[in-house]
Amino acid sequence: MSLSSVLTFLVFSPLLGVLILGFMPKTQGKALKAVGFIFTLPSLVLALAVYFHQLAGKSLSVFSVSKHWIQFGGFEKTDPHLFSVYYELGVNGFTLLLVVLTAVVSSLAAIAVSLYIKKEWKGYFMLFLILETGMLGVFTAQNLILFFIFFEATLVPTFFLTGKWGYYEKEKAAWSFLIYNGLGSAILLIVIMILFARTGTTNIDALYHFINDPNVQLIAPISKAAKFGLFFALLIAFGIKLPIVPLHSWQLRMHAQAPIPVVMIHSGILLKIGAYGLIRFGLGIFPEQFKSVAVLLAILGVINLLYGAFLAFVQTEFKLMLAYSSVSHMGIILMGLAALNVAGIQGAIFQMISHGLISALLFFLVGVIYERTGTTEISSLGGLAKGMPLIGGFLLATAMGNLGLPGMSGFVSEFSAFLGLFQAMPVIAAVGTLGIIMTAAYMLRAVLAMTFGQANREFTGVTDLKGREYVPVLVLMLLIVLIGVCPSVLSSPLHATLLGLGG
Structure with missing residues (x-):
């Protein structure tokens, strides 16, 4: 395999699993589960190989691929690049971390599928692997049209995985997800088409040059007002995905009603597409417009942080509390980006990775608890540590990471994001620190009530963590x-990216 084909195989290898699953009888449950899991592994191995290649100080450009794909208009002879769409994949330090996160969480969520999905594994894993391909493609696509195709490829399987295999109000959650995200997709498509019509390209790097270099002669000029309008449209499109309050209600339903493997992927990866879009396209293509609304973004981030934390504090159902916690933690990403300095942007990216890991683990543990007890009501799970000490211990440890305990990833990301915001907007940052206090309050209140609180039920005969469940938890x-103890595993790949964005 040549280096230029690595990313192509990394992105599309899950589809080989879809092809094989399509020819397998739906009654072979064990074989279907094995194939579904196995075909998440090539992407994981290749993602880690690219990561260690970068850590060794070697260039990531050797993995880039660019092939002519679609030509619009009759410009082949005059300028073959004009109104051409290329199949182009590539990674930098930032996108590489998201690719590794996607591959890791997808493989671990596939284990959760084999453990907790009880029916129709063939259809589930086919949709699951299509979803993984879409997510990997989103973070490696180097032009907006290819990005949009992969972006849409994540929506359809998520809709069906939730609507068919979710909990009691699964159809409502699936339709809410599709309507909100479909609206965001429509707005994003309009922005892409306008940029393509005005510049003749959808290449991300070329768009940055065309939009921000006054010496470039565009096919049709874009005024400052038009640039701001395009940027604001991107803010709405990706703000729905993040989500930014008040565009968040669909996310609460998804976290409460989707099956646990889907929630692991949704909270761990899909929400990060919103932050990725704001960084890659908002800040990356429209830096002046992003700077002009930085204060607004910081305020929205504080609103997300405090609103989510307050409502998480008053929840009586643990899964819904975690849903509001995700809303709150997305506010930290917004606050870090609004700082527009290296520390803030680094904190925002760290928070994307940290929250992806912590939320995936929390929701996996929720799935284990629900499988054993049939409930996630906090009041019904008092004394959990007595009956399931390992599960209770890991739950408490993960909660410590979520509230930012030093030595864990949550502390590194929150400290860096707030450091950046204190440098840029100290008053807003000071208000935001209330959210950190609230996070500690609602996490400790819920987890301590569940692990060491008054027991309202007997846990005798309930099994503790076992077998394959150890793999996602320990990893x-x-x-x-x-x-938390060695943040250079993230900061080292990010060095060049951070200098370009916030230097």
Whole structure:
């Protein structure tokens, strides 16, 4: 395999699993589960190989691929690049971390599928692997049209995985997801088409040059007002995905009603597409417009942080509390980006990775608890540590990471994001620190009530953590601690990217 084909195989190898699953009888449950899991592994191995290639100080450009794909208009002879769409994949330090996160969480969520999905594994894993391909493609696409295609490829399987295999109000959650995200997609498509019509390209790097270099002669000029309008449209499109309050209600339903493997992927990866879009396209293509609304973004981030934390504090159902916690933690990403300096942007990216790992682990543990007890009501799970000490211990440890305990990934990301915001907007940052206090309050209140609180039920005969359940728990916990004690595993690949964005 040549280096230029690595990313192509990394992105599309899950589809080989879809092809094989399509020819397998749906009654062969064990074989279907095995094939579904196995075909998440090539992407994981290749993602780690590219990561260690970068850590060795070697260039990531050797993995880039660019092939002519679609030509619009009759410009082949005059300028073959004009109104051409290329199949182009590539990674930098930032996108590489998201690719590794996607591959890791997808493989671990596939284990959760084999453990907790009880029916129709063939259809589930086919949709699951299509979803993984879409996510990997989103973070490696180097032009907007290819990005949009992969972006849409994540929506359809998520809709069906939730609507068919979710909990009691699964159809409502699936339709809410599709309507909100479909609206965001429509707005994004309009922006892409306008940029393509005005510049003749959808290449991300070329768009930055065309939009921000006054010496470039565009096919049709874009005024400052038009640039701001395009940027604001991107803010709405990706703000829905993040989500930014008040565009968040669909996310709460998804976290409460989607099956646990889907929630692991949704909270761990899909929400990060919103932050990725704001960084890659908002800040990356429209830096002046981003700077002009930085204060607004910081305020929205504080609103997300405090609103999510307050409502998480009053929840009586643990899964819904975690849903509001995700809303709150997305506010930290917005606050870090709004700082527009190296520390803030680094904190925002760290928070994307950290929250992806912590939330995936928390929701996996929620799935284990629900499988054993049939409930996630906090009041019904008092004394959990007595009956399931390992599960209770890992739950408490993960909660410590979520509230930002030093030595875990949550502390590194929150400290860096707030450091950046204190440098840029100290008053807003000071208000935001209330959210950190609230996070500690609601996490400790819920987890301590569940693990060591008054027991309202007997846990005798309930099994503790067992078998394959150890794999996602130990891997995710190891990564959370590794980032906390050795943050250079993230900061080293990010160095060049951070200098370009916030330097």
